[in-house]
Amino acid sequence: MIAIGGDHSALELKAEIMAHLKKRGEVFEDFGTHTRESCDYPDIAKAVCGAILEGRCDRGILICGTGIGISIAANRFRGIRAALCSDCFSAQATREHNDANVLVMGARVIGPGLACQITDTWLDTPFSEEDRHINRLKKLEANVSE
Ligand code: RB5
Numbered sequence: 001m002i003a004i005g006g007d008h009s010a011l012e013l014k015a016e017i018m019a020h021l022k023k024r025g026e027v028f029e030d031f032g033t034h035t036r037e038s039c040d041y042p043d044i045a046k047a048v049c050g051a052i053l054e055g056r057c058d059r060g061i062l063i064c065g066t067g068i069g070i071s072i073a074a075n076r077f078r079g080i081r082a083a084l085c086s087d088c089f090s091a092q093a094t095r096e097h098n099d100a101n102v103l104v105m106g107a108r109v110i111g112p113g114l115a116c117q118i119t120d121t122w123l124d125t126p127f128s129e130e131d132r133h134i135n136r137l138k139k140l141e142a143n144v145s146e
Helices: 008-024 041-053 068-074 088-096 112-124 131-142
Strands: 002-006 028-030 059-064 082-084 102-106
Touching: 002 008, 002 041, 008 028, 008 059, 008 112, 041 059, 041 068, 041 102, 059 068, 068 082, 068 102, 082 088, 088 112, 102 112
Parallel strands: 002 028, 002 059, 059 102, 082 102
Antiparallel strands: none
């Protein structure tokens, strides 16, 4: 189950990605926003990350204008590893190396064709399971400030 969400600037790109996910036969839930009215990306990140951390969804896709604000928001949740990707190389690497559980894209940065290719790469690439990467993920979890 994939949780997907984006702010008002991501409405069109989110629709394109959802149509693409449907074509792939993926099961997903849309956490909004559903209108063009201005909204706050931290709220969308919270809804998607909450669904993952509660175990209702396995991974997530988040979109805002640049992808930056919503990735900062997502990475504040312990256990979320959100990766902002604008190319397929990064999408592959962040699955293999970081076991990224949230893919982030910028609706004002990339077009729908590339966004769908990045989504495919990210969904189809497994975590490498290599010790060095597992060790680094453990360190990420341990690096929490009070
Ligand atoms: C909204 O205008 C815009 O600030 C937001 O989508 C995002 O780009 C923030 O990082």
